Amino acid sequence: MALNTIYYEDCIANIPKRIDDESIDLIIADPPFGIRFDGKGSQYNRKSEFVVSGYSEIKQANYHEFSKAWIKAIYPILKETGSAYIFSGWTNLKDILIAIDDAGFTTQNHLIWKYQFGVFTKRKYVTSHYHILFLVKNPKKYYFNKIDHYPEDVWEIKREYLPGEKKNSTKLPDKLVEKLLLYSSQENDLVLDPFMGNGTTAVACIKHKRNYLGFEINPNAKEIIDANISKAQES
Numbered sequence: 001m002a003l004n005t006i007y008y009e010d011c012i013a014n015i016p017k018r019i020d021d022e023s024i025d026l027i028i029a030d031p032p033f034g035i036r037f038d039g040k041g042s043q044y045n046r047k048s049e050f051v052v053s054g055y056s057e058i059k060q061a062n063y064h065e066f067s068k069a070w071i072k073a074i075y076p077i078l079k080e081t082g083s084a085y086i087f088s089g090w091t092n093l094k095d096i097l098i099a100i101d102d103a104g105f106t107t108q109n110h111l112i113w114k115y116q117f118g119v120f121t122k123r124k125y126v127t128s129h130y131h132i133l134f135l136v137k138n139p140k141k142y143y144f145n146k147i148d149h150y151p152e153d154v155w156e157i158k159r160e161y162l163p164g165e166k167k168n169s170t171k172l173p174d175k176l177v178e179k180l181l182l183y184s185s186q187e188n189d190l191v192l193d194p195f196m197g198n199g200t201t202a203v204a205c206i207k208h209k210r211n212y213l214g215f216e217i218n219p220n221a222k223e224i225i226d227a228n229i230s231k232a233q234e235s
């Protein structure tokens with residue numbers, strides 16, 4: 001198993017044995033949310049020429065099956081001392097929660113990431129949060145670096161605006177991913193991101209001296225991920 005590798009055009013659920021059992025210290029997973037999102041709509045306030053095509057969304061009807069398959073695949077490869085963070089919107093959260101329980105994870109926290117804007121609505125509230133499920137395999141053994149005295153479970157972190165930069169649809173803020181890394185991993189640890197997107201997790205790993213592994217099914221994302229990794233390696 002080579003460190004700092006990204007498996008392109010592939011899904012963790014297809015090839016679990018490519019990664020050794022009990023080898024991963026931390027998993028950061030930001031899967032497609034099953035909401036017919038392609039990241040190009042004007043409601044997302046973006047110019048479509050700056051968004052690469054090929055974003056792989058999952059049909060809502062298949063979301064339960066999809067979630068079950070990849071969450072089952074990440075359980076054996078996580079160390080007993082390790083932990084996993086899974087991002088979810090509220091729409092298909094139930095599928096994720098069921099899959100987490102079925103796989104055998106223990107949920108330690110249900111974090112809320114509050115961001116500064118959502119899609120404009122006329123007859124309902126604007127969604128301006130995501131769920132981040134903090135999971136462990138062994139509640140007695142997992143690593144936790146309590147960097148704040150009073151670490152609350154609601155995190156208000158601004159989304160990044162990257163005007164004129166090419167993106168693979170959604171991107172988590174660097175600050176958010178770095179916070180997860182600093183709480184739940186140490187230098188030289190191995191961090192897995194099964195849904196690389198723009199390579200945000202790999203970039204944070206390079207900055208904070210962690211190793212990474214990742215998967216990304218969209219072949220058009222490669223040029224963006226590779227460019228972001230090169231930039232991080234140079235700085």
Ligand SMILES: C[S@@+](CC[C@H](N)C(=O)[O-])C[C@H]1O[C@@H](n2cnc3c(N)ncnc32)[C@H](O)[C@@H]1O
Pocket residue numbers: 010011012030031032033054055056057168170171172173194195196197198199200201215216217218221
């Ligand atoms: C929400 S985005 C991740 C964004 C990422 N966290 C970032 O900050 O850049 C989800 C990504 O998962 C990819 N994807 C969808 N289905 C996949 C699968 N089965 N295996 C691997 N990647 C997949 C999509 O193409 C998309 O790039």
